[in-house]
Amino acid sequence: MNAGLAVVAKDLRLAWRDRAGWASAGAFATIAVLTYSFAFDLATGDIRPLLPGVLWTTFLFASIFAGGQSFARESEEGTFDALLLAPVPATVIYLGKATANVIAMLVIEFAQLLLATILFDTNLLSPELLVIVFIGTVGAVALTTLLSTMSASMRGRAMLLPVMALPLLIPLLIGAVRATGASLDLESGTAPWTLLLGVFALWSALLSVLLFPMAVER
Amino acid sequence: MAPSGVTSPIVETHGLTKRYGGLDVVRAVSLALPAGSRTALVGANGAGKTTLLAMLCTLIAPTEGDATIAGHALRARPAALRRAIGVLAHQPMLYEEMTPLENLRFFARLYGVTDAEPRIEELLRAVGVWTRRHEPVSVLSRGYHQRLALARALVHRPAVLLADEPETGLDPEGVEMLDELALRAPGLTVIAATHRVDRIGAWATGLVRLEHGRAVEDTASVAGART
Numbered sequence: 001m002n003a004g005l006a007v008v009a010k011d012l013r014l015a016w017r018d019r020a021g022w023a024s025a026g027a028f029a030t031i032a033v034l035t036y037s038f039a040f041d042l043a044t045g046d047i048r049p050l051l052p053g054v055l056w057t058t059f060l061f062a063s064i065f066a067g068g069q070s071f072a073r074e075s076e077e078g079t080f081d082a083l084l085l086a087p088v089p090a091t092v093i094y095l096g097k098a099t100a101n102v103i104a105m106l107v108i109e110f111a112q113l114l115l116a117t118i119l120f121d122t123n124l125l126s127p128e129l130l131v132i133v134f135i136g137t138v139g140a141v142a143l144t145t146l147l148s149t150m151s152a153s154m155r156g157r158a159m160l161l162p163v164m165a166l167p168l169l170i171p172l173l174i175g176a177v178r179a180t181g182a183s184l185d186l187e188s189g190t191a192p193w194t195l196l197l198g199v200f201a202l203w204s205a206l207l208s209v210l211l212f213p214m215a216v217e218r
Numbered sequence: 219m220a221p222s223g224v225t226s227p228i229v230e231t232h233g234l235t236k237r238y239g240g241l242d243v244v245r246a247v248s249l250a251l252p253a254g255s256r257t258a259l260v261g262a263n264g265a266g267k268t269t270l271l272a273m274l275c276t277l278i279a280p281t282e283g284d285a286t287i288a289g290h291a292l293r294a295r296p297a298a299l300r301r302a303i304g305v306l307a308h309q310p311m312l313y314e315e316m317t318p319l320e321n322l323r324f325f326a327r328l329y330g331v332t333d334a335e336p337r338i339e340e341l342l343r344a345v346g347v348w349t350r351r352h353e354p355v356s357v358l359s360r361g362y363h364q365r366l367a368l369a370r371a372l373v374h375r376p377a378v379l380l381a382d383e384p385e386t387g388l389d390p391e392g393v394e395m396l397d398e399l400a401l402r403a404p405g406l407t408v409i410a411a412t413h414r415v416d417r418i419g420a421w422a423t424g425l426v427r428l429e430h431g432r433a434v435e436d437t438a439s440v441a442g443a444r445t
Contacts, residue, residue: 006327010313017315017354078309081277082370086328087301218278 003088007096008103011070015104021069025062026108032058033112037119048122052180055124056173058112059133060140060166063105067144068151068161070101075152084216094212098145098205105137128183132194136176139201143168146208150215172200227440228253228407229274229378233283236269236431243269245431246283250439251409251424253377256401257438258418259411261428267411268308270428271380274409275305288377301329304376306384306400310367314356318347318366321355322373329374341369344399346391360387368400381410385417397421 015022036054040047074080083093113124113133144165151160175197181187182194227250236244244266251257259267272278274285276296285292288302305311312321319338326334342348345365350358355366364387371379379400385393401408401421412418418425424438 002330003328006324010316010324013320014313014315077314078307078311079313081307081309082305082311082325083328084277085275085300085303085305086325087297087330088328089297218272 003086004092004096004099007083007093008100011097011100012103014073015070015100018073021073022066022104022108024069025066025105026111028065029058029062029108029112030115032061033116033119037116047120048184049181049186051116051120051122051124051184052177052186055112055116055180056136056176059105059109059137060169060173061162062108063101063137063140063144064162064165066105066108067101067141067148068158070097071145071148071152080152090213090216091209094145094149094209098142098208101141101145102137105141106134109133109137122184124184126183129180132176132179132183132197135194135198135201136172136179139172139197139204140169142201142205142208143172146212146215149212168204172197172204175200226253227251228255229285229287229409231274231283231285234270234273234280234285235282236266236273236278237281242431244273244280244428247428247431247433248283249426249433249436251407252440253407254405255438256408256421256423257410258422258425259409259428260413260415260418260425265428266431267428268382269431271305271382271409271411275303275380276300301374302377304371304374304379306367306371306379306381308382308386310363310370312355312363312366312370315354317352317354318342318358318369319351321366322369325370326373331374334373337373337375338369341372345369345395361389361392364388365392365395368396372399376406378407378409381408383412384410385412385414393417 033054040050084090117124147164148161151164175193178187179193179197229249229251231247231249233246233248234244235242235246247270259270261267269278273280274287276292276299280292287299290299290302292299322338322341323334326338331337339348342351345368347362347366347369350362355363358366381400384396384400388396397420400406401410425435426433426438427435
């Protein structure tokens with residue numbers, strides 16, 4: 001437990017010190033939201049039905065981008081080996097890194113929700129939507145953290161990571177978009193999208209926890 | 219130079235083999251190194267030294283065979299084995315954006331070191347980095363990286379030090395410090411891969427020579443304990 005918290009604290013410290021990776025993800029998300037707001041303003045009168053898709057495609061790409069950066073640095077500096085040499089199960093290392101990534105992503109996402117609330121003149125900071133964003137982020141980051149570990153030492157990892165991650169994230173994307181739509185009163189019907197999103201997030205987190213020790217085995 | 223057979227081995231390998239495709243990088247290496255011994259692992263480039271060390275420190279899984287370090291089997295209790303070893307690798311394995319103090323605090327916490335602060339101060343003073351403990355590692359020279367890597371490897375007081383070319387990047391003063399803290403430290407068992415054959419006599423109590431992955435010469439193992 002203490003080792004896992006040490007990894008979380010270390011990753012957050014590094015994210016703050018070397019802001020290039022997370023700042024790039026944040027800048028990407030900001031530019032995407034701004035671009036969508038200008039484009040939709042010209043194309044359509046009611047932009048609310050498009051908001052869930054805008055938010056979640058932005059969040060998923062930012063998560064893939066930032067997750068890849070986090071492991072690439074560990075791999076280049078050889079520090080990932082140092083983590084694996086610690087007398088703790090690999091799962092603890094994974095949980096520490098994934099938790100730090102979730103926290104950093106939530107900061108970026110909250111900023112984007114704030115920006116989108118202003119630009120699209122719609123309240124995107126309701127407690128219900130924040131819960132959906134949290135669940136979706138946990139599911140997405142769980143997978144991207146695992147996949148970025150696997151791709152960290154590969155050539156062309158910048159391209160490989162999204163190619164591997166996006167197909168696996170489609171169920172989460174559908175669940176998150178639909179649940180977000182429901183929270184904005186855009187969905188008809190009573191499908192429990194938040195519950196389905198939660199199930200997928202839990203499944204992806206458990207799967208990643210189980211697969212991580214195999215992913216780092218050489 | 220060969221140690222006597224009376225000391226029980228702290229590092230034992232039994233037919234340790236690593237195969238990539240059809241190529242045996244390390245072939246059936248069996249060693250029995252006594253506690254407190256200092257073994258120089260020598261051989262040409264590609265002889266299998268680094269792979270053997272990587273297997274011993276659990277970073278690479280052996281294809282065949284097993285090893286025991288300080289009573290912990292490589293395959294059965296890897297986490298317990300990792301607590302018993304310190305690793306000094308090619309790369310210093312340090313976080314460049316963090317200071318020496320922060321790096322050592324992180325690794326001490328990872329290893330559950332209870333008296334972390336005095337231990338860290340002791341090590342940073344010993345490796346000559348104490349006065350630069352608040353500077354980011356990225357601004358320190360290669361030699362300081364290696365000194366700090368040594369402190370990282372020793373922070374949890376390992377019983378066995380596995381080192382790969384430990385003299386790399388060190389000036390004469392740094393090499394002296396390496397000898398004092400690690401290669402000739404009393405009680406510490408050392409296995410170090412090295413090309414500095416001129417220095418082996420200064421610290422090693424035995425030697426294992428690898429050729430094409432096979433141990434062709436072994437003056438380090440406990441007599442009669444090898445299989």
